[in-house]
Amino acid sequence: MSTEARKPPPQIALKIRRVLGGKTGWNGIAVQFAFAAVLGWIAYEIVSNARANLENQHIAAGFGFLGNNAGFDVNQTLISYTGSDTFLRVFLVGLLNTLVVSVVGIVFATVIGFIVALCRLSPNWLLSRVGEIYVEIIRNLPVLFQILFWYLAVLAALPNPRQSISLLGIAFVSNRGLVIPRPIGESGFEVFVAVLALGIVASLALRIYARRALFQRGQMIRIWPYVLGLLFGLPLVTMLVSGLPFTFELPQLKGFNFAGGSRIIPEFVALTLALSTYTAAFIAEIVRAGILSVHSGQMEAGSSLGLSRGTTLRLVVVPQAMRVIVPPLTNQYLNLTKNSSLAVAIGYPDLVSVFAGTSLSQTGQAIEIIAMTMGVYLLISLITSAVMSVYGWRVSRSLGA
Amino acid sequence: MKRVTLALTLALAAGLTAQAADAQTLKTVKDRGMLSCGVSQGLPGFSSPDDKGNWTGLDVDVCRAIAGAIFNDPTKVKYVPLSAKDRFTALQSGEVDVLSRNTTWTISRDTSLGANFTGVTYYDGQGFMVKKSLKVNSALELNSASVCVQTGTTTEQNLADYFKANNMKYEVIAFGTNDETVKAYEAGRCDVFTTDQSGLYANRLKLANPGDHMVLPEIISKEPLGPMVRHGDDQWFDIVKWTLFALITTEELGVTAKNVDEKAKLENPELKRVLGTDGNFGEQLGLTKDWVVRIVKAVGNYGEVFDRNVGAGSPLAINRGLNNLWNKGGLQYAPPIR
Numbered sequence: 046m047s048t049e050a051r052k053p054p055p056q057i058a059l060k061i062r063r064v065l066g067g068k069t070g071w072n073g074i075a076v077q078f079a080f081a082a083v084l085g086w087i088a089y090e091i092v093s094n095a096r097a098n099l100e101n102q103h104i105a106a107g108f109g110f111l112g113n114n115a116g117f118d119v120n121q122t123l124i125s126y127t128g129s130d131t132f133l134r135v136f137l138v139g140l141l142n143t144l145v146v147s148v149v150g151i152v153f154a155t156v157i158g159f160i161v162a163l164c165r166l167s168p169n170w171l172l173s174r175v176g177e178i179y180v181e182i183i184r185n186l187p188v189l190f191q192i193l194f195w196y197l198a199v200l201a202a203l204p205n206p207r208q209s210i211s212l213l214g215i216a217f218v219s220n221r222g223l224v225i226p227r228p229i230g231e232s233g234f235e236v237f238v239a240v241l242a243l244g245i246v247a248s249l250a251l252r253i254y255a256r257r258a259l260f261q262r263g264q265m266i267r268i269w270p271y272v273l274g275l276l277f278g279l280p281l282v283t284m285l286v287s288g289l290p291f292t293f294e295l296p297q298l299k300g301f302n303f304a305g306g307s308r309i310i311p312e313f314v315a316l317t318l319a320l321s322t323y324t325a326a327f328i329a330e331i332v333r334a335g336i337l338s339v340h341s342g343q344m345e346a347g348s349s350l351g352l353s354r355g356t357t358l359r360l361v362v363v364p365q366a367m368r369v370i371v372p373p374l375t376n377q378y379l380n381l382t383k384n385s386s387l388a389v390a391i392g393y394p395d396l397v398s399v400f401a402g403t404s405l406s407q408t409g410q411a412i413e414i415i416a417m418t419m420g421v422y423l424l425i426s427l428i429t430s431a432v433m434s435v436y437g438w439r440v441s442r443s444l445g446a
Numbered sequence: 447m448k449r450v451t452l453a454l455t456l457a458l459a460a461g462l463t464a465q466a467a468d469a470q471t472l473k474t475v476k477d478r479g480m481l482s483c484g485v486s487q488g489l490p491g492f493s494s495p496d497d498k499g500n501w502t503g504l505d506v507d508v509c510r511a512i513a514g515a516i517f518n519d520p521t522k523v524k525y526v527p528l529s530a531k532d533r534f535t536a537l538q539s540g541e542v543d544v545l546s547r548n549t550t551w552t553i554s555r556d557t558s559l560g561a562n563f564t565g566v567t568y569y570d571g572q573g574f575m576v577k578k579s580l581k582v583n584s585a586l587e588l589n590s591a592s593v594c595v596q597t598g599t600t601t602e603q604n605l606a607d608y609f610k611a612n613n614m615k616y617e618v619i620a621f622g623t624n625d626e627t628v629k630a631y632e633a634g635r636c637d638v639f640t641t642d643q644s645g646l647y648a649n650r651l652k653l654a655n656p657g658d659h660m661v662l663p664e665i666i667s668k669e670p671l672g673p674m675v676r677h678g679d680d681q682w683f684d685i686v687k688w689t690l691f692a693l694i695t696t697e698e699l700g701v702t703a704k705n706v707d708e709k710a711k712l713e714n715p716e717l718k719r720v721l722g723t724d725g726n727f728g729e730q731l732g733l734t735k736d737w738v739v740r741i742v743k744a745v746g747n748y749g750e751v752f753d754r755n756v757g758a759g760s761p762l763a764i765n766r767g768l769n770n771l772w773n774k775g776g777l778q779y780a781p782p783i784r
Contacts, residue, residue: 102676104559104560117603200634301592301637389621392594392619398620406598409554
């Protein structure tokens with residue numbers, strides 16, 4: 046009859062048991078390991094089987110094709126690219142094209158979405174009806190049709206290059222896109238850029254200083270004259286000293302098309318327009334829900350302090366609404382990025398079009414290419430989510446929640 | 447488009463597990479009671495559905511001929527419309543038994559895709575179509591032009607080669623499907639539409655005013671079009687290959703859909719061999735003795751197929767040219783059936 050107390054189990058073993066097995070203890074851990082082993086075995090079987098069969102059927106496998114010459118051209122490249130570059134280069138070109146349409150789309154979608162939401166919430170009958178009609182029409186039509194609509198509408202409305210619409214003789218709009226003068230760096234270019242960067246950094250520092258003065262000492266400092274001087278005055282002075290930092294290459298009509306200048310292709314315009322207006326309809330509803338989630342007392346409190354409706358919205362309501370808005374907003378950003386893969390329908394050279402499309406059928410290596418493409422979309426989405434989570438966390442923190 | 451590719455790729459990854467062991471395509475087709483045939487999404491003359499939903503065209507007739515040889519019933523075909531970039535994946539994954547979809551025979555496609563070309567049904571070459579109002583008479587005048595092209599084709603690469611070789615600049619706009627490409631060309635997005643010359647004539651019929659457009663004289667590439675089958679099933683490869691040869695041989699011998707029964711009764715040794723009253727070549731292929739008779743009854747001989755779909759008897763009215771028989775100045779030639 047020993048009355049010796051039972052020894053408590055060692056802490057580390059206890060922790061492992063709790064993490065892996067939960068309430069079921071060591072049995073649970075065994076089940077977990079068995080399950081992981083089965084999953085691993087299935088994955089291994091699939092991979093090795095597919096490999097063996099690809100080999101049997103003499104289907105090329107592996108990532109060696111990335112070093113081969115692509116042999117086809119792409120009509121919008123942010124980095125230099127010719128037909129004699131490799132498939133890896135094609136991958137980068139497509140990726141950048143996807144990213145640029147996503148980023149520009151997200152910016153426009155957010156701006157339009159906020160404006161439409163504020164319209165819908167406006168006490169003005171006409172404005173709120175316009176907002177409502179916009180949302181109800183746009184979000185109830187399939188996005189592919191909207192892309193095709195904008196593309197064909199944009200194309201149909203524009204003349205051919207020989208009858209292009211001239212904007213002051215330096216920019217031209219036609220169904221080949223918008224051609225604008227291209228800046229070409231001259232001798233004073235580096236100095237100019239350095240001074241401009243300095244001006245931006247100094248302005249930001251000034252702003253931080255002014256905010257701190259406002260919140261800590263209640264002191265209002267008017268900074269805009271200094272900012273103006275830093276952003277425009279300083280570069281202007283540099284220009285006077287070291288001459289024009291760049292000259293413009295003007296587009297000229299040669300043969301079928303414009304030579305020289307930079308060009309924005311209509312496919313890009315149509316895709317950005319369609320994606321941003323479509324996503325904006327959803328964002329508008331999210332923003333509206335967010336703003337309505339803030340108690341109406343806040344608005345009343347603002348106006349009893351003598352703040353205007355706009356100021357109350359900006360300083361009181363929207364910051365509180367952001368907490369509700371940010372998570373679903375992230376979803377919309379992800380949707381927009383993924384929807385950009387519909388680009389192939391209108392010939393915009395995005396990742397899916399040039400890599401998972403053209404490169405795939407040139408090389409026939411479907412598994413590798415689709416895996417890479419899926420991996421990239423996953424990565425873009427995860428990065429977007431991470432950035433938005435950090436932003437959401439900061440919003441909550443600044444509200445003291 | 448993306449979803450189709452994705453689904454096919456997944457099917458390929460998973461389906462490959464079963465595929466290699468299951469090389470008995472003929473048995474699979476017989477058990478299914480249907481031939482699964484990959485065709486285009488609509489190219490008049492080669493494969494396009496008519497207003498009743500029936501598929502017609504030269505490539506379609508190849509499918510019908512194979513089905514005729516196997517089932518003695520050319521209607522037992524399931525047509526799977528495929529875009530240019532999905533076609534090989536569909537063949538690799540076993541979605542289709544034969545790919546008869548105006549596909550150019552190249553070395554890379556023959557060696558790295560796990561598939562074989564079985565022959566040439568149409569000798570083609572890449573050309574350019576422009577609006578007459580541009581007043582262009584030669585492809586060499588196309589410097590700085592915008593060119594519409596369908597993505598995932600040899601056309602895209604030939605185009606890059608041709609403009610580079612001739613030191614000309616151009617802008618390429620690549621679309622997912624043939625119809626999108628034609629629509630963009632018609633909307634004025636590009637000056638030039640390029641594809642195989644047969645395709646140019648076929649697509650011109652789709653335009654609102656075909657008379658406003660012209661095909662330039664230059665042919666910038668060799669595009670031998672033919673059906674493909676998967677690696678690893680030699681019997682099936684032989685069946686598809688010899689179905690094509692049977693079509694050509696019967697034209698050579700003057701056997702047509704109408705007179706095939708009478709010809710089979712003649713005491714001509716070659717006719718007897720080909721039409722199966724003598725010898726057992728059909729059985730060696732895994733088919734029946736009268737396989738050629740079945741093929742000809744299903745679609746006629748190669749000349750009839752050509753005339754009906756793309757030649758004089760069709761709206762396309764393309765000359766036989768290279769596609770005439772070898773003894774009439776063309777390239778169509780079949781090894782002997784003996």
